[in-house]
Amino acid sequence: MTTDSPTLSLSPGLDHRALAKAAQRVDELLDGLPLPSARTPAQREAASSALDEIRAARTEYVEAHAEEIYDRLTDGRTRYLRLDELVRAAASAYPGLVPTEAQMAAERSRQQAEKEGREIDQGIFLRGILNAPKAGPHLLDAMLRPTARALELLPEFVETGVVRMEAASLERRDGVAYLTLCRDDCLNAEDAQQVDDMETAVDLALLDPAVRVGMLRGGVMSHPRYAGRRVFCAGINLKKLSSGDIPLVDFLLRRELGYIHKIVRGVATDGSWRSRVIDKPWLAAVDSFAIGGGAQLLLVFDHVVAASDAYFSLPAATEGIIPGAANYRLSRFTGPRLARQVILGGRRIRADEPDARSLVDQVVPPEEMDAAIESALAALDGDAVRANRRMVNLAEEPPDGFRRYMAEFALQQALRIYGADVIGKVGGFAAGAR
Incomplete structure (x- = not known):
């Protein structure tokens, strides 16, 4: 040969x-x-x-x-x-x-x-x-345009306020879209199915006129190490990566340019003269941990509540990959020195240490999470919040800068x-x- x-x-x-x-x-x-x-x-x-x-x-x-x-x-x-x-x-x-x-x-x-x-x-x-x-x-x-799957499910969601998928579920109550990561067997580790379900759910929450605020939280786990506990996200599913099931286009790029970017910018529609996008405030609630992609997600939410026993990490450097758009966004929150410690050195940050305040807005005992979430959701449901968060996102993350990074x-x-x-x-x- x-x-x-x-x-x-x-x-x-x-x-x-x-x-x-x-x-x-x-x-x-x-x-x-x-x-x-x-x-x-x-x-x-x-x-x-x-x-x-x-x-x-x-x-x-x-x-x-x-x-x-x-x-x-x-x-x-x-x-x-x-x-x-x-x-x-x-x-x-x-x-x-x-x-x-x-x-x-x-x-x-x-x-x-x-x-x-x-x-x-x-x-x-x-x-x-x-x-x-x-x-x-x-x-x-x-x-930024809605997916065909979301448009197909939208009438059902508008009518019932509930959509359940393999990796995520969405429920509307009192103007809030409660989005739950529900891969209970693998600690919400991310794969292509989760990206598809998440983009569908984000589209539905943004397109439904009865939703005013979105909220993301991890569900209760059946995994032996965390059975009965809520977990936010364990990051990329490395077993799926090894088996060849983490694609560049349908996972690594779709994730950043699809649902995560939609949380920042909104979903694009033909719209009215007022705006070509529909965007809404979003809250994240972190139980147990936000590892890798889970920690990356926190950087695009308007308010983050964390349990005091939770922790955050970006182990991409030790895994050998790039942590999505975290390299673009993290320094804005933490400053460059701490960002390098987290991204390059793999530093883990506990929710109860001072440096965590650059990543989260509230840290409360685990038993107080539900009350803190409801209070924060009420604060985000203000008439001027949507316009102001749009302007903040535009100032902090200009589209051309994000495009060049991606x-x-x-x-x-x-x-x-x-x-x-x-x-x-x-x-x-x-x-x-x-």
Whole structure:
């Protein structure tokens, strides 16, 4: 079996046909090799060299043609394609630029350690689109629009005030949308199903005119270590990451650009002259702990109540990945020194220590959580709160700054989830460390 890298003969300013031909030669090389774990050092080097060269070419091409590509895929920005729809459309219209659906299906069938890392090519493409001054904002707007699933469930929720899903449930009472994370067996660890359920629930809470305030809390656990106790969130499900079930587009990027961004900005609608978004105040209530993605969530809520025995941590550095948009937001709350201790050093912060006051608004004994939550919800239900929180969010997190961060995140997180260190660590968790 050959271990020679294909001769790509790529030159600056290459056109799409040359890129497609070069990509095909790389695909032929990869198809002729064993799975990554079974490759010889020479085969690994051949694959790595070929991938580096074609990825450099893809980067150059999408950076040079991002606006043209996006306009073609969206009919001159008249169609709103979500991330998954956009990468599929690009695969069809621009062969060789991003992986085909068949290639991604093959990737999804493998554990993380056995994948070719084709999501890195999706990251290259999305970084280029998000960095483009016209295409990027339009894509953010597309991701703020309500999902088809939420629009289908909206009449039922408006009528009954209740929607129950696998990973989250939503109940409306007295103008409050009570959103509960209910993965009781895994401490609300995050996966693609949770992201889908959460975005659906956030959409419903924002679209229902009878809801004035949203609230997020973890449900009661059946997990042996926390049986009978509420838990907020244990962060990314590392076992799912090891098994190859934490996708870049449908989890890592959808999570940030979908429901979390909607909590900040609101859900986009055709709207009225007053505003093109519907946004509402949100409260988070933390029981037991907010780890990883759970801690990230606290940075977008208008008010956070925590039990005095809870703690917060962002162990992404020890896991080897990037903690979502926490690197963008955390310093604003804690200052740069504490942010580095948490993100780079993995420092855990207890709710009852002074530094926790930069992350939460109230710390109360566990038995007083319900009363504190109801009091805080009443305070958020003021006529001027919605307009003021919109202006605060605009001042603190300008859309262009967030867009530029997410553009780079799209690629850097893709590279991290295929890093040898990450694959080794999550393999340990999958074997029973968590």
